[in-house]
Amino acid sequence: MKRVNxxxxxxxxxxxxxxxxxxxxxxxxxxxxxxxxTEWRNYKSSNNIPVGGLAIKIITKNNSYFYSTDFEQDITxxxxxxxxxxxxxxxxxxxxxxxxxxxxxxxxxxxxxxxGNGEPYVPDIPVYNIPFKNEITxxxxxxxxxxxxxxxxxxxxxxxxxxxxxxxxLDYILVTEGPYHQYSFDELIGVVAENQLYYFKPDEDYxxxxxxxxxxxxxxxxxxxxxxxxxxxxxxxxxxxxTNTSSVFESTDHGLPEPFVEGYLIFQGELEKNYLDNMSKNxxxxxxxxxxxxxxxxxxxxxxxxxxxxxxxxxxMMDCKPTGLFYEYGLGIAHVEGVGYGHDGGxxxxxxxxxxxxxxxxxxxxxxxxxxxxxLYQELDAMTEIIIKVKNELR
Numbered sequence: 001m002k003r004v005n006x007x008x009x010x011x012x013x014x015x016x017x018x019x020x021x022x023x024x025x026x027x028x029x030x031x032x033x034x035x036x037x038t039e040w041r042n043y044k045s046s047n048n049i050p051v052g053g054l055a056i057k058i059i060t061k062n063n064s065y066f067y068s069t070d071f072e073q074d075i076t077x078x079x080x081x082x083x084x085x086x087x088x089x090x091x092x093x094x095x096x097x098x099x100x101x102x103x104x105x106x107x108x109x110x111x112x113x114x115x116g117n118g119e120p121y122v123p124d125i126p127v128y129n130i131p132f133k134n135e136i137t138x139x140x141x142x143x144x145x146x147x148x149x150x151x152x153x154x155x156x157x158x159x160x161x162x163x164x165x166x167x168x169x170l171d172y173i174l175v176t177e178g179p180y181h182q183y184s185f186d187e188l189i190g191v192v193a194e195n196q197l198y199y200f201k202p203d204e205d206y207x208x209x210x211x212x213x214x215x216x217x218x219x220x221x222x223x224x225x226x227x228x229x230x231x232x233x234x235x236x237x238x239x240x241x242x243t244n245t246s247s248v249f250e251s252t253d254h255g256l257p258e259p260f261v262e263g264y265l266i267f268q269g270e271l272e273k274n275y276l277d278n279m280s281k282n283x284x285x286x287x288x289x290x291x292x293x294x295x296x297x298x299x300x301x302x303x304x305x306x307x308x309x310x311x312x313x314x315x316x317m318m319d320c321k322p323t324g325l326f327y328e329y330g331l332g333i334a335h336v337e338g339v340g341y342g343h344d345g346g347x348x349x350x351x352x353x354x355x356x357x358x359x360x361x362x363x364x365x366x367x368x369x370x371x372x373x374x375x376l377y378q379e380l381d382a383m384t385e386i387i388i389k390v391k392n393e394l395r
Contacts, residue, residue: 028393028394029065031393032058032065032067032390032393032394033067035386035389035390035393036054036056036067036069036386036390037067037069037070039382039385039386039389040054040069040070040368040382040386041069041070042382043378043379043382044070047372047375047378049266049370049372051070051072051264051271051370052070052264052368052369052370053068053069053070053071053072053075053261053368053369053370054068054069054070054366054367054368054383054386055067055068055069055071055075055077055079055292055366055367055368056068056292056364056365056366056386056390057077057292057293057295057296057364057365057366058296058362058363058364058390058394059296059297059299059300059362059363059364060360060361060362060363060394061361066292066293071261071369072261073261075259075261076259077291077292077293078244078259078291078292078293079259079260079261079291079292080244080256080257080258080259080260080289080290080291081256081260081261081263081289081290081291081350081352081367081369082256082275082277082279082286082288082289082345082347082348082350082352083288083289083290083295083345083350083352083354083367084282084286084344084345084346084347084350084351084352085210085285085286085343085344085345085346085347085352086288086290086295086342086343086344086345086352086354087247087282087284087285087286087287087288087345088213088285088286088332088343088345089298089299089302089332089333089342089343089354090232090236090247090288090298091213091216091217091220091228091232091284091285091332092142092216092317092331092332092333093236093302093307093308093309093317093332094220094228094231094232094235094236095138095142095216095219095220095331095332096309096313096314096316096317096331096332097235097236097308097309097313098220098223098224099313100309100310100313102115103115103116103223103224104121104138104219104223105138106137106138106139106142106331107137107138107139108121108137108138109121109133109134109135109136109137110122110133110136110137110138110141110215110219111124111133111134114222114223117222117223119222121138121219121222121223122215122218122219122222123218123222126190126193126194127186127187127189127190127193127194128186128189128190128193129193130148130189130192130193130196130198130215131147131192131196131197131198132146132147132198132201132202135201135202136148136202137202138216138219139331140202140203141212141213141215141216142216142330142331142332143206143321143329143330143331144206144207144208144209144212144323144329145202145203145204145205145206145207145321146202146203146209146212147198147199147200147201147202147204147205147207148192148198148199148207148209148211148212148215149192149197149198149199149209149211150207150208150209150210150211150212151169151170151188151191151192151210151211151214152169152170152188152210152211152281152282152285153208153209153210155167155168156168156169156191156195156197157195157197160195160197162195169191170281179254179278180251180252180278181251181278181280182250182251182280183251183278183280183281183283184280185214185215185217185218185221185283185284186218188211188214188281189211189214189215189218192211205324206321206322206323206324206325206329210282210285210286211285213284213285213332214283214284214285216284217283217284217285220284227249228247228249228283228284229247229248229249229283232247233246233247235308236298236307236308239307239308240297240298240301240307240308241297242290242294242297242298243294244257244290244291244293244294245288245289245290245291245294245295245298246288246289246290247283247287247288248279248280248287248288248289249279249280249283249287250280251278251280252278253279254276254277254278254279255275255276256275256289257289260275261275261369262274262275262349262369263275263348263349263350263369263370263371264349264369264370264371265348265349265371265373266370266371266372266373266374267373267374268374269374272349273349274348274349275348275349275350277347277348282347286345286347292365292366292367293365295352295354295365296354296363296364296365297363298354299342299354299355299356299363299364299365300356300363302314302356303318303341303356303358303363316330316331317330317331317332317333318330318333318335318341319331320333320334320335320341336384338388339355339357339384339387339388340355340356340357340358340362340364341355341356341357341358342354342355342356344380346371346376348371349369349370349371350367350368350369350371351367351368351370351371351379351380351383352365352366352367353365353366353367353383353387354366355387357391360391360394360395362391362394364387364390364391366383366386366387368383
């Protein structure tokens, strides 16, 4: 199976479906259903794509909607899928919850001592001797402004003396170690440290980095004295009743809980069906499995200051800076003008969008089991257009 390294940037989009769990007027529900079904099918037909469904869960102050279309099976709002980089909203919320509790300070450098602990935020060992580590703050990691080289998304420079030079480190490990290799924070961050890789000096620019969020995962573990997966389960999943959400960490756990849908990848004109993967390489930056209902509930609660971080803390997360791209980025949260705040993600053949619009007071979770890698931004644009039209209908 081909592995496609595609960086799905942090946009905010909306989900759709064909089954209505709407408590407002039937006309509104029918209009929304028609929007998502028609727009999605128009996108697929214009690109001669025969497969792939779309699902959306919408939460407003007084109403709730769920629609899905074009899946090969009947699905509900409890269907499982990989939320990919929407995981970063959980990681950022975890860091900010610890900041809120006084257990860490996001403006401290990663070499500073943990309050009341006496140990630095990252271990004082060679695999964490990343470039400029004495200048990098936790805030910069949250903002993708630390210059951390992204091991999972970037090709390793061919100028270094390593057997994986000039290729993807993950592809190299897949070939040499096999699909069940157990990755760790130490291993992934160690690639950066050993080869002294970086994009720029801290806070000089913006560059999206999964590995930066791997460092945040390590910090959570050291501050909380428990694994990343245990922390978000205990502090975020359980209190928010996200009973169908899980943080995958075992290298042998390649599947999805029932019920789920398999996905489709279009790459270089070829259509491939897949959903199995080793997610131990993506802990804290893209490993979470959830459902439309759970993800929409999470986004609604988070941006209302009810998920753990309070409203003041969430306001800090929403303080977004320009990136030089089509979106702004805050503390683990992206902002797109006219769409809202949140995150999106892509992994294998799933694309996910989670968004909250404070002006309309609407939370949306959307996913498709189709990734068209040959025309990715056209697919993202189609999903964004659905979000905008649905929001306009609900205003």
